[in-house]
Amino acid sequence: MKAFVMREPGDVAIETVADAVAANDDVLLKVRMIGLCGSDLSSYRGKNPLVSFPRIPGHEIAATIAEPSRAHPELAAGMDVTLSPYFGCGRCPSCLRGRPNACQFNETLGVQRDGAMTEYIAVPAAKLYPARLTIKELCLVEPLTIGLHAVGRGRVTAQDAVAIFGCGGVGLGAVAASSFRGAMTIAVDVDDAKLAIALRAGATHAINTTKEPLHERLVELTGGRGPDVIIEAIGLPQTFRSAVDEVAFTGRVVYIGYAKEPVAYETRFFVQKELDILGSRNALPEDFREVIRMLEEHRFPVDEAVSAIVPLEQAPEMIKAWSDNPSAFSKIMVRLD
Ligand SMILES: [Zn+2]
Ligand SMILES: [Zn+2]
Known part of the structure; x- marks a missing residue:
């Protein structure tokens, strides 16, 4: 499958990578749209101390369930979802206090592990938030x-x-x-x-x-x-x-x-x-649910907030253009359909 790969700062390309495989409790998702984030720009510019290379970015995600997991039949094929890109360790003081958003050893998709700027990804069912929102709205949930x-x-x-x-x-x-x-x-x-x-x-x-x-x-x-x-x-x-x-x-x-x-x-x-x-760092599951309610009530100017949507093939040029002229864009999204 195709993926946007940051080989190292300033060097990005569309490459062919191994297909995503859903293990255990994972759900296989077809990625629909990805938002580019300021932290992706920092990674591209070599100014994100948390990221390692090569890395597939992408943590603001709209996707459709391609293959449900056997353990979660309620998450059916064809459902549109967004997801939480944070992976807490479960053992540090923050995780033990029920605040995994501030996990001492947190790993975020696209930063410490490969993200979703690719055709398919496999993620645990517990990370998914199905919602009756458009693809563009689903993609805005995480940043909001x-x-x-x-x-x-x-x-x-x-x-x-x-x-x-x-x-x-x-x-x-x-x-x-x-x-x-x-x-x-x-x-x-x-x-x-x-x-x-x-x-x-x-x-x-x-x-x-x-x-x-x-x-x-x-x-x-x-x-x-x-x-x-x-x-x-x-x-x-x-x-x-x-x-x-x-x-x-x-x-x-x-x-x-x-x-x-x-x-x-x-x-x-x-x-x-x-x-x-x-x-304040990252977000908790209840924050995802509240943003979804906010978007369902149309309390956010989705179209005004997104300044460009490009296909995956143009994402390398787009991140370069953004880096050359950061104030020219607000939110950039990459379409994978
Ligand atoms: Zn972000
Ligand atoms: Zn932790």
Whole structure:
């Protein structure tokens, strides 16, 4: 079967690889569509410390069941599914606490093991989420779970004012999830086009920090208190700090990305404001189910959020074009039909 293979950073090609074989409890899936993720771009650029080569990427997956497993007849041939690409170890402190999303030894499809940018894959039945969604929507479930998990970590309720710093793929998921929970949702970015999509995803307000002062606008929108929850989805030292500076007293700060350099903090705010400062990583099964509900209710502007869909054969050129000009694309999808 054909597969998109990253031989090493900057060197990608469509190759013929061994056919997928379903062992034990595995279900054989025909892959329909794959989303390219920022982490795939980092791998291509040699800037993803977690990935090893050669590697087949692909962890944002829409597929159709080709061969059900004998143990799970309810997952029938022809059903459309998405899946969780995370494989926890089952033994580390996170796994034992029921939080395998943060497994110490996690392996993600397309990163530490081969992913789904290929014609067929075999995965355990427990990873599958059947849903009445389009192929494009199924492909968006995993990326949206990342932002939705962060909203869960921030314990967002309808009573909260929530600011989301950064409206790229991950931030946009947080915007949609915060709005889905009924919170006043403030989208913050430097790009009007991204803010326009954030408003379509349910943001109640948008702040372009190249045109408006962030602090004054947040104060004004929250009656002087600051947001109850701030979700940082940019990963710059200044936005890491600004989240702590701008959040309300006794508020919650959630970090999804990580800054590529050390961040200096005014730590007095941690104590004075008695903040909850939380990390958020990957997603849990309940996050997959909630994103599916959100998409079933058409709470996300699917078409606006996807900027290009290409066939597998064009994926190598596409990842090069994306790497040459990252801001030209939001979400790129690869079609395998
Ligand atoms: Zn991803
Ligand atoms: Zn573990």
